[in-house]
Amino acid sequence: MHEELSLPLQNPSYAGVVVVGGGLAGLAAAAYAARSGRTVTLFEKASQPGGRAMTNHRAGFSMNLGAHALYYQAEAGEVLRELGVPYSGKEPPSLFALSGDKLHKLPLSPLTLLRSTLLDAPAKLEMSRVLAAVMLANTQSLQRMSLQEWLEQHVRHSQLRALLLMIARLTTYTNAPELLSATLFIDIMRKAPKVLYLDGGWQTLVDGLRQAALDAGARIVTGARVVAVEHEERVQGV
Structure with missing residues (x-):
């Protein structure tokens, strides 16, 4: 029918x-x-x-x-x-962020962090620690923690905090870090799922x-x- x-x-x-x-x-x-x-x-x-x-x-x-963009290798x-x-x-060949009328490579891995001009040196150093914390995090213990709480514990640099909040908004369509699960954000950062822009x-x-x-x-x-x-x-x- x-x-x-x-x-x-x-x-x-x-x-x-x-x-x-x-x-x-x-x-x-x-x-x-x-x-x-x-x-x-x-x-x-x-x-x-x-x-x-x-x-x-x-x-x-x-x-x-x-x-x-579609996370075609994930649940959808x-x-x-x-x-x-x-x-x-099509998969995007690279990911960039626009800041100060200039495009910068988005630092989502150790390699792109080294090459990116988006963050200054102190923020890059802290970003390397954040990436390590993401990989080592016990997500089971973070089930009831919000992204905002997690950022307050791990991020002091305002430039880096703004970058991570932007990534969270873009990947989850949520502009409420006080309500967003820290576990969800960490899972996305870990997996770095590939996306397609659909024909x-x-x-x-x-x-x-x-x-x-x-x-x-x-x-x-x-x-x-x-x-x-x-x-x-x-x-x-x-």
Whole structure:
């Protein structure tokens, strides 16, 4: 069953699983649930699914909503492979930071730290200690520690602190170091996962996941804003 609907609906029936939100996570959840044999309805308040992953096409250019790169060797890539969503793209040859109207190589490893002109000598020395602390950290003991607390313990140089906070914002899409898990940030710094900039923008992922959900039998309802969940011991409706 391939079914994509808009409100208002006549005599709607939403038995089974309801997914609220048609971003990448919602579309993937709908596809997985439908593949397991559940009756699935996804509600998206906008006129089309995608959320912040949508791509605008203007004058021959594909424009994502902000910085978007895919960690294709991490969990997201595994989900896309499992759901049969195709994509292609290019790896950036190098990573740079813009500071003072000048591009500097981003110091994320001992080698790039030596070559980078982004940090002064004291900050470079402290960065080398931070990289060592990242590799030696016991992430199990940091489960309840925020990134802000971890930085306060390990970083004194303001220039280096600004760099690490920038990396955290870019890699996690989170500008709240007091809420962000130190473990998550350390894992990202350790793995330094490779990224792809996708051909055609992230809309290719939206389209692929939407089709995967529909092919599995999910129903997608657009223009539907969920305002409450009704429940008595268990969920009764939305």
